Amino acid sequence: xxxxxxxxxxxxxxxxxxxxxxxxxxxxxxxxxxxxxxxxxxxxxxxxxxxxxxxxxxxxxxxxxxxxxxxxxxxxxxxxxxxxxxxxxxxxxxxxxxxxxxxxxxxxxxxxxxxxxxxxxxxxxxxxxxxxxxxxxxxxxxxxxxxxxxxxxxxxxxxxxxxxxxxxxxxxxxxxxxxxxxxxxxxxxxxxxxxxxxxxxxxxxxxxxxxxxxxxxxxxxxxxxxxxxxxxxxxxxxxxxxxxxxxxxxxx
Amino acid sequence: xxxxxxxxxxxxxxxxxxxxxxxxxxxxxxxxxxxxxxxxxxxxxxxxxxxxxxxxxxxxxxxxxxxxxxxxxxxxxxxxxxxxxxxxxxxxxxxxxxxxxxxxxxxxxxxxxxxxxxxxxxxxxxxxxxxxxxxxxxxxxxxxxxxxxxxxxxxxxxxxxxxxxxxxxxxxxxxxxxxxxxxxxxxxxxxxxxxxxxxxxxxxxxxxxxxxxxxxxxxxxxxxxxxxxxxxxxxxxxxxxxxxxxxxxxxxxxxxxxxxxxxxxxxxxxxxxxxxxxxxxxxxxxx
Numbered sequence: 001x002x003x004x005x006x007x008x009x010x011x012x013x014x015x016x017x018x019x020x021x022x023x024x025x026x027x028x029x030x031x032x033x034x035x036x037x038x039x040x041x042x043x044x045x046x047x048x049x050x051x052x053x054x055x056x057x058x059x060x061x062x063x064x065x066x067x068x069x070x071x072x073x074x075x076x077x078x079x080x081x082x083x084x085x086x087x088x089x090x091x092x093x094x095x096x097x098x099x100x101x102x103x104x105x106x107x108x109x110x111x112x113x114x115x116x117x118x119x120x121x122x123x124x125x126x127x128x129x130x131x132x133x134x135x136x137x138x139x140x141x142x143x144x145x146x147x148x149x150x151x152x153x154x155x156x157x158x159x160x161x162x163x164x165x166x167x168x169x170x171x172x173x174x175x176x177x178x179x180x181x182x183x184x185x186x187x188x189x190x191x192x193x194x195x196x197x198x199x200x201x202x203x204x205x206x207x208x209x210x211x212x213x214x215x216x217x218x219x220x221x222x223x224x225x226x227x228x229x230x231x232x233x234x235x236x237x238x239x240x241x242x243x244x245x246x247x248x249x250x251x252x
Numbered sequence: 253x254x255x256x257x258x259x260x261x262x263x264x265x266x267x268x269x270x271x272x273x274x275x276x277x278x279x280x281x282x283x284x285x286x287x288x289x290x291x292x293x294x295x296x297x298x299x300x301x302x303x304x305x306x307x308x309x310x311x312x313x314x315x316x317x318x319x320x321x322x323x324x325x326x327x328x329x330x331x332x333x334x335x336x337x338x339x340x341x342x343x344x345x346x347x348x349x350x351x352x353x354x355x356x357x358x359x360x361x362x363x364x365x366x367x368x369x370x371x372x373x374x375x376x377x378x379x380x381x382x383x384x385x386x387x388x389x390x391x392x393x394x395x396x397x398x399x400x401x402x403x404x405x406x407x408x409x410x411x412x413x414x415x416x417x418x419x420x421x422x423x424x425x426x427x428x429x430x431x432x433x434x435x436x437x438x439x440x441x442x443x444x445x446x447x448x449x450x451x452x453x454x455x456x457x458x459x460x461x462x463x464x465x466x467x468x469x470x471x472x473x474x475x476x477x478x479x480x481x482x483x484x485x486x487x488x489x490x491x492x493x494x495x496x497x498x499x500x501x502x503x504x505x506x507x508x509x510x511x512x513x514x515x516x517x518x519x520x521x522x523x524x525x526x527x528x529x530x531x532x533x534x535x536x537x538x539x
Contacts, residue, residue, distance in 0.1 A: 153347035159317055160335045162366035171360075175351045 039221035049226040058227075062234065064206040065196055068124065069238070072131025072192050073185065079132065080139030080188075081181060085173065087140065088147020101140070109134040110198055122203040127196075134195040138187035146180025147173065182249055186242040193235045208234075266290035267419045267451045268314060273323035274476075275306070275313055282321065283309055284477035289470060291419060296445055296452040298462035300505070301472035307455045308423050310472075314453065315341055315421045328418065336419075337367050340412035344424040346404035348396035348411075355379050355392035358410045367415075382410035385444050402433035409441070413448060420445065420452040427458065435492075438465050442489050459502050464491050473509055481508040 020042050030037040038044070052058045086093045087101075109130045116126035154176065158168045200209025208231055215224040268291040276282045283306035291297050301307045312318045314325055316335040325332040327339065348357045358379045362370060370378070383389045386406040396404060405425065412420055422441070426434045442465055445452045456462050462469045463485060471481040483501065487494055 151345075151347055153343045153345060154349065156312075156317060156343070157341065157347065158361070160315060160339070160341045161361035161364050162334050162337070163361065163364050164366070167364050171364075172349070175349070178351070 045225035075132035076135035084143025087144040135188035139184035142184030146177030282476040298466035340417040346408040
C-alpha cells in the first residue's frame with residue numbers, strides 16, 4: 001500500500017521536476033547565444049505565473065477560453081449525438097456518410113480557419129465552429145459505437161410495449177448510450193483544449209490563445225512561458241474533471 | 253389487492269390461436285411451415301425443439317414482433333397486428349435496464365402511450381405484487397448490477413407480471429441459469445402462472461423443463477419445422493417427485509424426435525401419467 005502510494009505521488013513529481021530541470025538547462029544553453037532567452041527560464045516563468053494569477057487580466061482571458069470550450073462542446077454534442085445515433089441505427093446513413101466522415105475527420109480543423117472567418121465574420125463564431133468541428137468526431141463515433149452495442153432485448157422489450165419512436169429513444173437508447181456519449185465528451189474536451197489556443201489566435205481579442213500572441217507582441221517572454229504553464233495546468237485539470245465525472249457515472 | 257382478472261372474451265378459441273403460420277427470413281427457405289395450434293386460457297404450453305429449429309422465431313411472431321409469410325395469429329379472438337398489451341415477454345437473459353433500479357425496471361413501459369392507462373398508485377401496487385410474487389420484495393431500490401443471475405431473472409419475470417398478462421411468452425427463460433437456480437425458477441414459474449391466472453407459452457430445448465412446467469408439450473422438428481407431436485402432461489405439481497413418469501415421457505419425446513419425419517403428420521399423444529413416489533432424479537436431457 002505504502003509502496004503504491006509512493007509510486008502514485010512521488011514518481012510523477014520526480015518526472016515533472018526532471019522536466020523542469022531539463023527546461024532550465026535548455027534555457028541556460030540558449031541564453032549563451034540569445035540573451036533574451038533568459039526570460040524563458042523556469043526561474044522567471046514560475047514567479048511570473050503567480051504574479052499573473054494575482055492579476056484579474058489572466059482570469060478574464062481564462063474565463064473567455066473556458067466559455068468557448070463549453071460552447072464548442074455544446075455545439076459538438078448538438079450535432080454529434082443525433083448524427084451518431086443515426087449512424088448507429090441506420091445502415092443506409094452509416095454507409096452514405098462513413099467515408100465522408102472519415103475524410104472530414106482527417107482534415108485539421110484549423111485548415112478551415114480562413115474560410116470560417118470569411119463566412120462567419122470576425123469574433124467568437126469562427127472559434128466556436130472550429131472547436132465544434134474538432135470535437136464532433138469523438139462524440140459522433142462513440143455515440144454510434146454505443147448504439148451498436150445496445151442489448152437487442154432492450155429494443156425487443158420496447159417493441160413488445162409498442163413504444164413510440166420517441167419513447168424508444170428517450171427511455172431506452174439515450175440512457176443506454178449515455179456512458180458512451182460521456183466517453184466521447186471526455187475525448188472531445190481534450191481535442192477542444194488543444195485546438196482552442198491556435199483557434200484564438202485569429203480575429204478575437206480575448207482568450208488564452210490571444211494572450212499568447214499578445215505577450216509575444218509585447219516581447220514579454222516570461223509572461224508567455226507562464227501562460228504556457230497555465231494552459232497545460234488548466235488542460236490537465238479539465239481532463240481530470242472529465243475523467244472524474246466519467247468514473248462517477250460508471251460507479252452509480 | 254391481488255391481480256385483477258378480466259373476463260376472456262373468447263375462451264373456447266383460446267388466448268392465442270396460430271393458424272397455418274409460415275415464416276422465412278427475407279424470402280429464404282421457410283423456417284417453419286403451416287404451424288397451427290392454440291393456447292388455452294391459463295394453460296402452460298411448452299414449445300419444445302432443438303436449438304435453431306425456429307421456435308424462438310415462432311415465439312416472436314406470436315408475440316407480434318415479426319410478421320408471418322402466411323397464416324395469421326389471433327390474440328383473444330382478435331387478429332394480432334402489433335404486440336398485445338396483455339401479453340408479456342421473458343428472455344433468456346434478464347436484460348434489465350442497468351440505469352434503473354429494480355422497481356423502475358418492473359414498472360418500465362407501463363406508462364407508454366400504447367399501454368392501458370393506469371394511475372401511479374395502481375402502478376405501485378402492481379410493482380409490489382409482482383416483486384412479492386417472485387420473492388424479490390425488499391429489493392425495490394437495488395441496482396440490477398447487484399443482483400445474481402437468478403435474482404435478475406426473477407425481476408425480469410416480475411416485469412412481465414406487472415403488465416398483468418393473459419399470456420406470458422418465455423423464450424428459454426432459465427437456460428442461462430445454473431441447475432439449482434433453474435429448478436427454483438421452474439417451480440416459481442409454475443406457482444406464479446397459476447396464481448396470476450395467466451396462460452404461458454414456454455419455448456425450451458430442455459425436455460425435463462417442459463415436462464416439469466407445462467400442461468401441454470408441442471414438439472417442433474423437421475425442415476421446415478412443423479409440430480410433430482403433442483403431449484398432455486397431467487401430473488400434479490411439484491412433478492420432481494415422479495421421476496419414473498418423467499423418465500417415461502422423456503423417453504417417448506426423444507423417440508418421437510428421433511423418428512421425426514419432416515413430412516409426417518402431427519400425432520397427438522394423450523398421456524395421463526400416474527404418480528409414483530421415489531427420489532428426485534436431477535438429470536437433464538437436451539435435444
